[in-house]
Amino acid sequence: MNNKMLRLLALSLLLSLLLSAMAGCAKKPEKLSFSIATGGTGGVWYPLGGAIGGLITKNVPNTEATAESTTAAIDNLLLLTTGKAGMAFCYDYHVVWANEGKIQALGAKKPVRLVMGFYEQPLHIVTKEGTGIKTIYDLKGKRVSTGAPNSGTEEQAGYVLKALGIDWDKDFTREKLGATESVAALKDGKIDAFFWSGAVPTSSIIDLASTPGLKMVLVPIAGEDADKIMAANPGVFHKTKFAAGSYPGIDKDVETIGITAVLVTMDTFPADRLYQILNVIFGNLNELAAVWKGAAKLTPEKSIGQVTPDALKYLHPGAEKFFKEKGALK
Structure with missing residues (x-):
């Protein structure tokens, strides 16, 4: 084997070793x-x-x-x-x-x-037959959950109530419960209504609507009230509705607002x-x-x-x- 062949073989070996080293150094994507x-x-x-x-x-x-x-x-x-x-x-x-x-x-x-x-996530205001709550203004004097602390529900409930001149610290007894806790409290008669911002259907509200001997009611947010809320909170809400059949017992559309x-x-x-x-x-x-x-x-x-x-x-x-x-x- 002549010198030229030896040099080519050495160069090939060196290149192979270099490529192997580079491959070994290649980093996997960081976890x-x-x-x-x-x-x-x-x-x-x-x-x-x-x-x-x-x-x-x-x-x-x-x-x-x-x-x-x-x-x-x-x-x-x-x-x-x-x-x-x-x-x-x-x-x-x-x-x-x-x-x-x-x-x-x-x-x-x-x-x-x-x-x-x-x-889309409609704003639920949920009550049951027998509370006397048919409009959002009927929440006055009642026991109402406005959502868990620092939740989107609490935030949106605040926007809605403030726009309509309802003070959650003065106009009703306020609780701060999530969806599951609110459903349990409404079933047990510990609250009269609650706010919930969530997808339709929400499992805990299906549970409430399916409770024997209880008739769930969704309070509408519509007309001038909806316009007033949207004007006070530009870019937040849009008009929507709970379609008939959205929950057990809801047999006609209920207007509301959503995000x-x-x-x-x-x-x-x-x-x-x-x-x-x-x-x-x-x-x-x-x-x-x-x-x-x-x-x-x-x-x-x-x-x-x-x-x-x-x-x-x-x-x-x-x-x-x-x-x-x-x-x-x-």
């Missing part, structure tokens, strides 16, 4: 573990967050997500913006307000980013990982439908289409890539 701040166990967000976390852990490499039970929206945003959660459920207007510094509990402006929209439930994260969440997560979520909607029936009809177009334009301005880059690829965004 990402985070919690999803959801809501109370009697609502929709907790089981939905758990299902999403399971899909992520099973299908997104080096990524693990778990659902965390909370008192919902504002609590979720506090956990998210302080780094104690990686994703959170809230409402579309919260995305805008967080970035504009308008959420008092958060203090300064926070770079919250939209991941996706889920569903849109969304999933959010911070601007620092890795864009490539978020893109993968959205592909997994929309590729496995049949599994989510086991805990939230609306998942069966969710599409990328519907997800984004029900979010306010102002909130879409804060769409996370990883989400923007996904929705553009699916044709839901231009």
Whole structure:
């Protein structure tokens, strides 16, 4: 073997060793573990967050997500913006307000980013026959739960009551209970009515409506009252209704107001990982439908289409890539 061949063999061996070393040094994607701040166990967000976390852990490499039970929206945003959660459920207007510094509990402006929209969330004012409550003004002098502390329900109840000149500290006896606790208290006669902002149907309210010997009543928010509330809280509510059959015993439409439930994260969440997560979520909607029936009809177009334009301005880059690829965004 001549010198030229020896040099070529040595160079080939050196190159092979170099490539092997480089391959050994290549880093795997860093493992990402985070919690999803959801809501109370009697609502929709907790089981939905758990299902999403399971899909992520099973299908997104080096990524693990778990659902965390909370008192919902504002609590979720506090956990998210302080780094104690990686994703959170809230409402579309919260995305805008967080970035504009308008959420008092958060203090300064926070770079919250939209991941996706889920569903319209009507505001329930729930009572039962025999309480004498037929309108929102009939809450005066009664025992009323305005939602768990720092929840979206409590926040929205405050907006509604203030707009109509009702003082929750003076005009009725106020309780601060989540959906499950409110249902139990109403059944036991410990309260006369409660507010709840949640998807239709909500499991705990199905339970209430199905209770033998009890006739559940949904108090309407309509007409001039709805207009007044929306004028006092621009960009928050839109008009909607509980369709007949939404819950057992609801045999005709009931007008109300609502908002849109969304999933959010911070601007620092890795864009490539978020893109993968959205592909997994929309590729496995049949599994989510086991805990939230609306998942069966969710599409990328519907997800984004029900979010306010102002909130879409804060769409996370990883989400923007996904929705553009699916044709839901231009």
